Amino acid sequence: MNTSIISFYKRKYYFHDALWLIGTILMTFAIFFPLFWMVSCSIRPLDNVFKFPSPLLPDKYTLDAYKRILTDNDVIISSFNTIFVSSLTTLGSLFIASIGAFGLSRYAFKGKRILTFYILATQMIPLILLTLPYYRFFVKLGLFDKRLGLIIAYISFTLPFCTLTLTSFFNSIPRSLDESSKIDGCSPFGTFFRICMPLIRQGMVATGIFAFITAWNEYLFASLLAVSDRTRMLVVFIGSKIGQYSISWTELMASTVLASLPLIIIYIFMQKSFMRGITSGAIKM
């Protein structure tokens, strides 16, 4: 084979690669454009947002919108509420789910199959159905408009996923470890806390992030069950801003950045565990 044919093949090969790369870049651009626009609008003066034709990058940069929202009492309180509720939801559902997952993974008992189905099925309940009884029960129990009420609701949303994911992580720990710890005189709870828990750290991180994100982003229950200024969540604050007649767009975009940035940062740092948890977890492929 002479050299010209080889170089022709090579050129064709490079051409395909270049096309592929351009396609990738275009796709990334299309998918990230809305997020880029959000950031871009949050750092420009208000009169720059609706200029025609809209410049993709602002002509003038200003952090005024951020200054205003970060000194706004409503934003501070709702950010605190969001962090508080999300963190406690994460801790609560990790605690209950890890104990339950250990039981599901390690023991055989009557009704285990039905229990697994039940846990799976609870993941499938349309949330709107639960709003009616939650609203009624919480008003009766005095949990209405309390952060604790939201935490209870969110734990019940995240619990099925966390339990099933952690079960699959526990299943990957060899049984012989439990048996040897039992021979050494460890109680079942000791085995759980001292031997198995440290081994599924990656699973805990993955499900923890999932629970945190779910609680952070949930809107329907937050807008129904925590309505006063004192208990409002960040997403509800943003939602209430969208509904207003005249919207201050730069401030709205700054607060959406505020609501998104922590999640993106957490995700970037914990990406590997999170991916493994999601793909190996309850959605069982």
Place this chain on the structure above:
Amino acid sequence: MIVGERFVRSGFYFLLPLLIFLILTTLLPLMYVVIMSFFRNYLPEKNISFIFLNNFVTIFKDQEFIKSILQTLKYVFSCTILHLSLALCLAVYFDKHKGIKGTISYSMRGILIIPWLLSWTVAASIFQLILNPTGLINGYLKTLGLIAEPIPWLGSIQYAMVWIIIITVWKAFPFFFMLVYAAFMTVPNELYESAEIDGASNITKFWRITFPMISQTVMTLTMLDIIWLLRQYEIIALTTGGGPLGLTTTLTIKIYRTAFEKFKFGLASSQGVVVLIIASMISFIYIRLYVRREEVI
């Protein structure tokens, strides 16, 4: 079971907190909804009265309820089809490359997931801004001379549902892409190699090797997607609010309205039971798929 009676019983103790919590937070409320669907329960009235199936008769006589079922079907099926076909296309696009392309493909999986992590509220605000009558899309279309007057996209009869579907697809397809891509990675390379020796084309390889290997995943994801879309509330409530003329009022929005704007809890419960029946049928298929997988593993 490991050994002995003691361990078996403690196995149940481990599950006790989970069980109690789930019964209190899901089973009990669900039973409440089902029971309430047989009652007249209008919030301003003090008393509730048993009216058996009258609520169901009322909702099925309600034209708007029937319409909302149709809107839901339209929304759920368009989104599901788009989610999965986009996810499959992207997964094929990024599948099994070597060298730099492989590295880029792999990191794309990590990056593209970001829209899925964010809140629906965030997605709603961004698109409210972009689709605003004086916003980006209208601005560019006008500059290009494609439209004479700005179109209020989210308030227009033709486009409101289309945009809701676009926003949903944009926000949620990365998740499906990630899982389909992960499934692609599990197909052993030897299969492709031997197919190549036999002279199979890329299309044949996809339909004869890749697709059969991942069809289970795709089915499971379809069921999951349908369930998630059935419960979708945020994006519609925060963009169109169910309008214009109720053309984006899905079942979820309809139930919310009946319960929390008209305060007819009994009626809303019976509408909820209809959704529950639909969701249960789909969940049943999902659980069957899940169990079959479990047994193989």
